[in-house]
Amino acid sequence: MSARRAVRDEWWRGAVVYQIYPRSFADSNNDGVGDLRGITEHLAYVAHLGVDAIWISPFFKSPMADFGYDVADYRQVDPLFGTLADFDALIAQAHALGLKVMIDQVLSHTSTEHAWFQESQVSRDNPRADWYVWADPQPDGTPPNNWLSVFGGPAWHWDSQRRQYYLHSFLASQADLNFHHPAVQEALLGEVRFWCERGVDGFRFDACNHQFHDRALRSNPPASAAEQAEVSTVRPDNPYAMQRHLHDKTQPENLAFLERLRALLDEYGAASIGEVGDEHPLPVMADYTEAGKRLHMAYSFALLTPEASGPHIREQVQGLEAELARTGGWGCWALSNHDVPRVASRWAPHGQPDDALSATLLALLLTLKGSVCLYQGEELGLPEADIPFARLQDPYGKAFWPRFKGRDGCRTPMPWWRDAVNAGFNTGAEPWLPLGADHAQRAVDVQESNPASVLARARALLAWRRREAVLRQGEIRFHHAPGQHALLFERLLPGQAPLVLAFNLGGRALDIPLPDTLGGLSALPGTPLPMAQLSPDGRGWHLPPHSAAVATR
Structure with a gap:
């Protein structure tokens, strides 16, 4: 199957991209987990919202330690979600409805169950021995430096087979690839090409500033108290915030790789969104989206934090615009996604959701300059769900419980019909996460019949944005x-x-x-x-x- 196309329009500029978390969108086979057929069955609803594209979080073969962000095979659909034929059918239906399809690509690391890692692990002299970041211990047996994992603890894991440590910026089962190795870059570009050939319209690149590390493995310096207070990528009680991450991410060599990636995307007319998790993300976003050279657009965690004041929002937007003026790049904004508490609760007074505020926040998001990522359920004003520890799935939440309840509260099943079993997510099997306590009352069918609902307001705002070129461009x-x-x-x-x-x-x-x-x-x-x-x-x-x-x- 070939999807080479000469599309050179800039549909992505000012586009609204609807993020679908496949585990929780719709379960077509009643096994408790959402799947690709479930997405396809509800694409008409997404198209009726008035968005331009969908972004599907990972559905690749994976042991699911981090729910798909630990890829074991980039070219296979995990059986939990369906088959490649199901994905092809999804693309065909989306295109018939006028929707572009973007998919997640997790290039900075793989699962330790990936065949590449398992070969790399065998010895220090096999063909893929240097495809991951391996390092000898210090003389006292401790890790080679002080780098920390985003999910807590050291970023190094001892492997007794090679008698070396390997780097993992996230879970120990998510090993960092060695982007300094030319063969690694070639292999990853090949994985991206595979999906371009299947007809995808673009990619969201996960943790795209984690793709290189300091070759000398220098330790990071400590962060000052003021610098710790500025960190928006992790919680302040996470020791990750106590370092200035000068050497374990956002390395200058990444710019050249992003240029190679952009050249490949341009062959197919495919667009890209980069996730930039950096303590000072605005200049990085501008560099990563330099006009015509690297990614098409990027977003950060700048508006995904608890800080909701007008001055903060203005500072972030103006700051990014100043940086983008330097490079001719393009930004993207989000108020919610699969990694942070839902904005309907996060920015609500005392955490109590308010439909008027939800609609006003949608209006704000859709009138800022840039493109937009809209997370599933945000158009319903869904609040954060309270998940008890006994039902918690998120390894990040388990590591920092009880001060942090994890990311599961924003990942609960989508409510489609108020009076249906499991609010229409499936027909009876226990969902992988419980529904939010009051989410059924905010189900799609309830809001469809109410012209004053958050859903009705979202559709009106999206239609207005489409009509007004000034809002998009x-x-x-x-x-x-x-x-x-x-x-x-x-x-x-x-x-x-x-x-x-x-x-x-x-x-x-x-x-x-x-x-x-x-x-x-x-x-x-x-x-x-x-x-x-x-x-x-x-x-x-x-x-x-x-x-x-x-x-x-």
Whole structure:
């Protein structure tokens, strides 16, 4: 099967990409785990939302220690999710509905069950002996340096067969590949080409700044207290935050590899999103998306943190725009994904979800400059589920329990029908994770019939974004907004009247002064009522709690 195509349009620029976590989307064979056929059966729903593409989290053959992010064979669908034929059928149906298909690619590491690692492990002189990062112990038997795993503890695991340590930036069963070896780069490009040939429209590259390490294996220096406070990629009680990660990731050699990767993608007209987990991600995102040279777009954890203030959001967006101006790159924004608590709870006052706030946050996400990743269930305003330790699956959560409850609370099954068994996720088998306690009340069928639901508002906002080229492609310019919960910015595109947008993310009404005279004031499509009004002095907007408004200049 060949999927070479001369597509050179920039559909990805300003696109909305809907992330599907396959274990939890829809279970077609009633084994308790979602699968590819389940996704295919619900693609019409996704298309009706008005998004441009889907991103499917890993479905490759895997022992599932990290639920697919530990790949044992890049070219095989894990039987848990179906077959390659099921994947081909999914692509065909998505394309028939006008949806692009992007898939996860985990290139920085593999499962220790991958054939490459098992050959590398046998000896120090076999053909793949140097495909992974192996190192001798220090004279006292300790690891070669102080590098730490994101998931806790040392990033080195002793292998008695080779009598060496191997590097793992995540779980011990996720061994880091040695990107300094030319054959490793060639092999990984071959794995990407395999899926290009099957017709995928793009890739989300996991942990893409972890793809090289310092050849000299120098230890990382300690982070200052201020630097620890700035870390957004891990919890502050994780010792990983106590180092400046100068030598174990984000190495300069990665830029040349990303150029090789981009050249391959361009052969097929395939797009790319990079996940950048770095303590200072903005310049990295700009370098990684340098116009026409490397990835098409990238996102960080900048808005995936507990910090929800207007000044923080403005700082992150303006900071990225300043860096992108240097390289001509392109950003992507997300408020939720499979690694962080759902934004409906994370940014809600006292963690209590509020439909007006959920709709307002969707409006914010869809009006920022850049592309967007929208996580499954975010369009329903699903809150974080509370998973007891006895049902916890996430190894990261188990390692840091009880202060951290893991990532399972955002990975629970999608609720389709309120009154169906397991809310329609399947027909009776116990799901791999329990449904959220109140998720059935927010099921798709409940919200379909309610024109004021978060789902209805999400569709209205997505349709508006599609109509307005300024929202997909225009520039962004911020204005002063008072307090911790206000945002005020313009979107500008030559030949089109600028849009001025104001947001109140707080639980109290507030007045936002206007930069100058504006045209008619209106609520954003799908955003909550009552709508904003002119303030009594006529010089600003009066916004109710959790609301947004728009005007033309």
